[in-house]
Amino acid sequence: MNRHDDAAKLILRLVLGLLILLHGISKMTHGVGNIVGMVQAHGWPAFMAYFVYIGEVVAPILVIAGLFTRLGALLIFINMIVAIVLVHQNQLFMLNGQGGWQLELQGMFLFTALAVALMGAGRFSVGGTSGRFN
Secondary structure: OOOOHHHHHHHHHHHHHHHHHHHHHHHHHHOOHHHHHHHHHOOOOHHHHHHHHHHHHHHHHHHHHOOOHHHHHHHHHHHHHHHHHHHHHHHOOOEOOOOOEOOHHHHHHHHHHHHHHHHOOOOOOOOOOOOOOO
8 A cells, every 4th residue: 555545545534525515514404495496306204314414414523524434425426316316417518518428517526426335535634554444
C-alpha cells in the first residue's frame, strides 16, 4: 500500500460526505414535500421520501467520521440511484452545452460513493482500518 492511500481515502470521504450532507441540510431546513410528490408520481409509497434523510444526512456523517464507512457509502450510492430515477432519468443519455454528460455531478457522487464503499475508510477515521464495515 502506498503511504498516501489513507490520505486519499480521507479526501474522498470528506468531499463526498460534505457535498452530500449539504443537500441533506437543505432538506432538513425546507422539508421533503417535493420529494414526496416525485415518489408518489412513480407509484411508490410517500413514506419512502423520508429515506432521503438517511441517504443525505446519516450516511454522509458516517462517511465523514469514518465509522461504518462502507455502509454509509453504500447508502449514498443507493440514494443517488434513486435520485437519478426520480429526478434525472430523462437526462441519462444527454450531453450538456459544453459536451459533458448531463449528469456528471450525480455520476461523480454515484461512483465516488461506490469507490469509497469498495476501499473503506483508511486509518484516518474514527473506525480505523479494522472492521469489515470500515
